[in-house]
Amino acid sequence: MRAVIVAIGVAFLISLFGTPIAIKVFTRLKAGQPIRAEGPAMHQGKKGTPTMGGVVFILATVIAYVAGHLALTTLPDAQIAQVEPTITALVLLGLMVFSGAVGFIDDFLKVRKRHSGGLNKRGKLAGQIIVGAVFGIVALYFPSTMYGPAGNRTNAETVASTTLSFIRDIPALEIGKIGAVIVIIMVVMAATNGVNLTDGLDGLATGASVMVLAAYSLIAFWQYRHWCADPNYTEAYCYTVRDPLEIALIAGAAAGACVGFLWWNTSPARIFMGDTGALGLGGLIAGMAMSTRTILLLPILGGLFVIITMSVVIQIISFRTTGKRVFRMSPLQHHFELAGWSEVNIVVRFWIIAGIGVAIALGLFYSEFLAAVT
Secondary structure, three states: OHHHHHHHHHHHHHHHHHHHHHHHHHHHOOOEOOOOOOOOHHHHHHOOOEOOOHHHHHHHHHHHHHHHHHHHOOOOHHHOOOOOOOHHHHHHHHHHHHHHHHHHHHHHHHHHHOOOOOOOHHHHHHHHHHHHHHHHHHHHHOOEEEEOOOOOEEEEEOOOOOEEEOOOEEEEEEOHHHHHHHHHHHHHHHHHHHHHHHEOEOOHHHHHHHHHHHHHHHHHHHHHHOEOOOOOOOOOOOEOOOOHHHHHHHHHHHHHHHHHHHHHHOOOOOOOOHHHHHHHHHHHHHHHHHHOOOHHHHHHHOHHHHHHHHHHHHHHHHHHHHOOOOOOOOOHHHHHHHOOOOHHHHHHHHHHHHHHHHHHHHHHHHHHHHHHHO
């Protein structure tokens, strides 16, 4: 627990005090956010606000991960678990960093062209597929020795599973390694695009991501405390996952980094996360679902991202088939803007929706455990 708390605190402080530096740097570089001409008129006042702020909390998460591991080395030998960096950390941080890199290219092109159109759809899609495929393969093909909470050696586990999962792996839904890589790619694409579409109002995607990541930190730490690598727990209710403490540490660090960033990103935002941050967070959230074996729980946990993504899908299908729009504008948050809701009201109410999704998902997760032990 100490390592997770240290990681959260370090990530928060780096992001909180590092973001003002990023604001000054990106302002001097004239890395202002171009605003779509067809977007809500009230957004034109945001033109020139520095973007690519996701660089700050991605960097803060990586540094906090290192700090968390340094905290682990201070524990007595009998309590040390996963002191050395693991394949799990490589996959999770890799998904965050390289998904963020795809977003950074998009942001850079927008700034350079002084236009809201950056990396084309095919380029962004190709980047997401490559990142998902590379780290999906690593997650499935590179098992290594794990250590239980008491330092005992256990059988090797891969980061991801070859079966679909809800609260745990579902043995009846075995899909094989190739099928699993395809599913991982799909989850990465869905999560990155979901967070990206949610980004658009000051603090909306950041706050929603904090809730999801905090939930994953709780889930992973619970899995660590009831880990099948620990001989004190029976197979009936323990969790077969790889490096749950690593997962909890990284999820907590990312949540803490986002909270620090939110201090400057909330309305009126002094910096935007840009596609750098949105795709980076989406990649990490996809990795969390994969590594905690909760892929089918993710649509509930990230319910707000699903709702907003579906609003875009519905709008496109309706317009292409009937020539009519269901919403004034999509994604959904812009519909309510045009309906006269204030930006702050939309953000807070959407945060409530995000919180409800997280609460339902955590309830399902913990109720499954209680049902197993009673």
